[in-house]
Amino acid sequence: GSGLSFRAHGPPGTGMRLFFTCDPENVRHIFTTNCANYPKGPEFAAIFDIMDGALFTLDGEPWRRPRAKIQSVLSSPRLVARMAACCRDMLENSLLPRFADMARAETPFDMQELMARFMFDMTATTLIGVDPGLMSSDMPSMDVSDAMDTVMEVGFVRHMMPAYCWKAMRWLNVGPERKLAEAHAVLRRFVADLMERRKLIDAGGHVGNDEDRDNMLYILCSYMSDPDYAGDDLFRATFLGFMLAGRDTIATTLPWIFYILAERPDIVSIIRNELLPIASCKVDSGCGPMVIFEPEETKPLVYLGAVLYETLRLYPPGPFVRKTVVDDDTMPSGHVVHAGDTIIVSFHSMGRMEEVWGKDVLDYNPDRWLLEDSGNKLRYVPSHKFLAFNSGPRICPGKDIAVMQMKTIVATVVWNFDVEVVEGQTIQPKSSCLLQMKNGLWMKLRKREMQH
Numbered sequence: 335g336s337g338l339s340f341r342a343h344g345p346p347g348t349g350m351r352l353f354f355t356c357d358p359e360n361v362r363h364i365f366t367t368n369c370a371n372y373p374k375g376p377e378f379a380a381i382f383d384i385m386d387g388a389l390f391t392l393d394g395e396p397w398r399r400p401r402a403k404i405q406s407v408l409s410s411p412r413l414v415a416r417m418a419a420c421c422r423d424m425l426e427n428s429l430l431p432r433f434a435d436m437a438r439a440e441t442p443f444d445m446q447e448l449m450a451r452f453m454f455d456m457t458a459t460t461l462i463g464v465d466p467g468l469m470s471s472d473m474p475s476m477d478v479s480d481a482m483d484t485v486m487e488v489g490f491v492r493h494m495m496p497a498y499c500w501k502a503m504r505w506l507n508v509g510p511e512r513k514l515a516e517a518h519a520v521l522r523r524f525v526a527d528l529m530e531r532r533k534l535i536d537a538g539g540h541v542g543n544d545e546d547r548d549n550m551l552y553i554l555c556s557y558m559s560d561p562d563y564a565g566d567d568l569f570r571a572t573f574l575g576f577m578l579a580g581r582d583t584i585a586t587t588l589p590w591i592f593y594i595l596a597e598r599p600d601i602v603s604i605i606r607n608e609l610l611p612i613a614s615c616k617v618d619s620g621c622g623p624m625v626i627f628e629p630e631e632t633k634p635l636v637y638l639g640a641v642l643y644e645t646l647r648l649y650p651p652g653p654f655v656r657k658t659v660v661d662d663d664t665m666p667s668g669h670v671v672h673a674g675d676t677i678i679v680s681f682h683s684m685g686r687m688e689e690v691w692g693k694d695v696l697d698y699n700p701d702r703w704l705l706e707d708s709g710n711k712l713r714y715v716p717s718h719k720f721l722a723f724n725s726g727p728r729i730c731p732g733k734d735i736a737v738m739q740m741k742t743i744v745a746t747v748v749w750n751f752d753v754e755v756v757e758g759q760t761i762q763p764k765s766s767c768l769l770q771m772k773n774g775l776w777m778k779l780r781k782r783e784m785q786h
């Protein structure tokens with residue numbers, strides 16, 4: 335229907351023409367059928383200038399080769415196995431000990447901050463084999479992780495105004511642009527520092543073991559040896575693009591899952607029932623009273639998968655996508671768009687449309703993802719209706735890895751702990767290109783008594 339789309343103008347006098355849509359037919363048209371007419375556009379690349387040249391900012395022909403490269407890197411079974419092992423090890427050595435301390439001390443803590451730290455370490459480790467150590471027990475400064483949040487917050491501000499406005503502010507170094515310039519400096523230092531540490535390992539010093547020196551085990555190592563990525567700027571852009579793709583999305587989604595599970599003991603017990611057969615075989619898993627689930631073990635868990643998808647439906651970590659119109663065109667909804675218009679597709683609204691999801695669209699109900707006749711399979715929903723991972727040729731190439739990591743983390747936390755939301759907080763999204771919680775998410779943990 336035409337009620338799912340509307341036109342708007344930017345601030346008076348700016349000449350910005352916007353077209354908002356969450357109509358699945360329009361989405362299919364924009365993302366797949368006629369996608370060549372709807373690139374992200376040069377303004378998108380300018381908005382995320384710190385990642386200029388990275389896959390995320392490219393369009394058309396220049397996008398093709400880097401896209402093929404990432405797909406081939408992410409489909410290497412050894413690399414994926416390494417990522418799974420890394421996830422498992424970091425749960426055991428980093429997250430669980432920290433959670434056990436929190437539970438023992440009954441200290442409330444900001445789950446969103448903790449997940450940001452954890453995913454930051456995990457993403458950097460899987461990218462380059464170096465752990466930045468944000469989870470270490472002295473809880474070091476989060477300035478690099480905060481700098482990445484700033485890129486997304488100021489990116490949102492830039493999206494909302496014509497380019498000449500934010501470019502003037504950048505030139506004057508005022509307002510959000512000043513904050514962003516500082517964040518860029520922090521990020522440049524961070525990438526340079528991690529690269530130095532990687533080079534020390536490669537030089538075969540006393541740091542690291544043989545496995546750490548195996549180039550093909552880490553995503554970015556294959557870029558370090560590729561002459562196409564030889565320039566510092568392009569390499570940094572690629573690095574940060576991957577940090578963004580891996581860290582921001584998962585670290586934004588996990589707090590929403592824990593927030594929901596804290597309120598829904600019924601769903602928690604179904605998840606635990608699904609985990610029970612695996613857990614019972616692990617009485618002696620070698621990590622004391624804690625049970626860790628292997629990524630391979632969580633893969634077949636259908637209900638846990640449904641919980642994940644249901645969360646991503648209501649809380650997609652990237653809540654919208656921006657496209658630009660190349661030539662005048664007519665949408666399936668009948669709306670006409672003109673060359674140079676900006677299109678905003680709201681993933682957030684797509685997940686809340688009665689036409690797609692039915693009358694109970696606002697209820698959190700993982701069952702809607704289960705096939706009716708066999709509760710043991712996930713229902714297929716085409717990506718132009720379920721957009722959290724994007725749709726069309728630019729669909730997220732890290733989806734399976736992301737699902738693997740999230741299932742393993744959620745299973746392990748839910749099995750070992752009860753999570754509780756600290757009362758009296760207001761949970762609301764912040765203005766950002768990421769659906770993060772504005773005031774964080776304060777939670778308490780209780781260690782579960784194990785049955786066996």
Ligand code: HEM
Nearest residue numbers: 389390579580583584652722723724728730731732735736
């Ligand atoms: C909850 C987890 C994740 C979600 C919801 C998600 C979602 C998305 C979305 C919506 C896009 C399109 C963004 C845009 O074009 O503006 C995207 C692109 C991408 N994602 Fe993911 N992602 C997730 C995790 C990951 C992970 C773990 C990786 C890497 C291992 C990854 C790698 C990428 C890459 C490389 C792109 C760029 C693809 C292109 O431009 O052709 N993502 N993702």
